[in-house]
Each structure stands twice: as structure tokens, then as C-alpha cells.
Amino acid sequence: MTLFHYKTSEDNMTVEYLLKDKWQGGKKTVHLMRMAKSVLGQDGEPVDDWRLPLPEGTELVFTFPEAASTYISDEQVELTVLFEDEHILAVVKPAGMSTHPDGPRDTGTLMNAVMAHIKKNGGVYAEHVHRLDKGTSGAVLIAKHPIAKALFDRMIENNEIKRKYTAEVDGYLKRPKGTIRLPIGKDRHHPAKRIVSMSGQSAVTNFRLIERKDETSIVEAELETGRTHQIRVHLSHLGYPVTGDTLYDGSETEDGNYRLTATTLSFIHPFTEKQTLIEMSTI
DSSP states (O other): OEEEEEEOSSTTBOHHIIIIIISOOOHHHHHHHHHHTOEEOTTSSBOOOTTSOBOTTOEEEEEETTOOOOOOOOTTSOOEEEEEOSSEEEEEEOTTOOSSOSSTTOOSSHHHHHHHHHHHTTOOOOEESSOOOTTOEEEEEEESSHHHHHHHHHHHHTTOSEEEEEEEEESOOOOSEEEEEOOEEEETTEEEEEEEOTTSBOOEEEEEEEEEOSSEEEEEEEESSOOTTHHHHHHHHHTOOBTTOGGGTOOOOTTSOOOEEEEEEEEEOTTTOOEEEEEOOOO
């Protein structure tokens, strides 16, 4: 069963306040939890009165009897875990692997490997909070219960999760840092491609130069928005495509992968209220 533990951090908190106000759980999820009496007290019995003020330090268990993900477990895919608690899981997606399957019976993706990890540890629920392009490697955040999924989705939408990437780009980047504010839309001549388009969605990428090499430059990019192919489109538009990203005019690499890695996720954890930093090594 999907569940998590929580200890109230101050006096007079109520279950209703936690679910509806503090965590802003969806109406459907909260309704199902109420009907299933799925919030348990310290004695293991259901908390019937969700408006009852609780003393600081009250231990609660929030359960989700109906919550289960449908990804097929795939133990053949190796999984690197960067961070894990009862609410979230951060893992590394290799370049060349899809974040999630296209169909219900597909395997070989990151989420198939995540599901194997979750089930091995007694869980049944895992949903990705964001995704990475197939050719991009790096850190991906996974929600381990529906309340976490709703919360972290909202944090992504409100730009409350800082996401940094490291890219190797073709050319000798002259500017030490900058901000690219150019809207991105679909390329009507190429269904898989995106372009800078004044009729597209707003997109903002901050970048800074880390290192200059003989023929390439190493750049750190931070997203303020999360458009499809955003970093790849913006850097290519500046004249410095990601090395290996032939879709956007990057030079070819021996392994066929392009050099873009999601290296850092940082945010205030909505359950522990602590600043949380998740990092992985760069390209």
C-alpha cells in the first residue's frame, strides 16, 4: 500500500488543514481518502474528525489504498538513486533512454526501472514529476504518493524547483553569462522539432560559461520555464548548439549522444520544510 508518515510541527494543526490548505491535495484525492478513512492516528486507528486540533508532535499515517501505478517493472534496467524518502525519489536517466513508456506494455524506460525499485521496497506508486528528452541524461524527480505528485507538479509550474543543466556546446562562447528570453513553438516543417517563434510559448533560460575548450564550451543553464527542447533550441538559436545534437545543427559525436545533463534539483521540501539539494556529476 502507498503511504507516508507525518509528525505535526505545531499545535492545533488539523488533518483537514494539512490536506486541503498546507498541501493543497486535489479534491478527488482528498474525497477518496476521507471515504476510505485512510488517515491513521498514533494508535493505528482512523482519525474520524479531520477538524480536530492536534498537539505538536502528533504522529499520523496517510494511506492511499487505491493509488497504484501501471508501469511494468523492468529489473533489467539499472537504476542509480540520488535521493529517496517517503515522498519522492530522484534517479539518474541515462542518455538514449526514454523517461516513460509510450504504451502500457512498453518496457526499457526509466519509469519501468523505477517501478521495479518501488515494488522491491514494498510500494506500488511512482509517477514522474518532470521528464527529460530521450537524449538528455541526468536527474529526474519521481513522486511516491498522490499528494506529493500534486504538490511537486505545482512547484514545477510555479518555478519553485530550480533545475540546472550542464551542456557542452559547439564553438567558443564569448559571453560569460546571460539570459535568453525567446518564445518557443513547433516547427511546422518538422514535427519533432521546436523553433524560436514569436507566436510560441514564453521561455526563459539563464546561462553562464564554465569552461572554454579548443572547439567547444562548457555551459551551465538554468530553466525558468520548461518548454520542450528549451535549452537545445535557445543555445542553438544563439549559434552554439549542444555538441552531438544534430537535430539542432550540433556536430556529431562518436557515441551518437548529445552532451546535455540535468545536474541539479533544488527546492524547499514541502513535507520536511528543509532546503533540499540533489546533485549528480556532470558530463
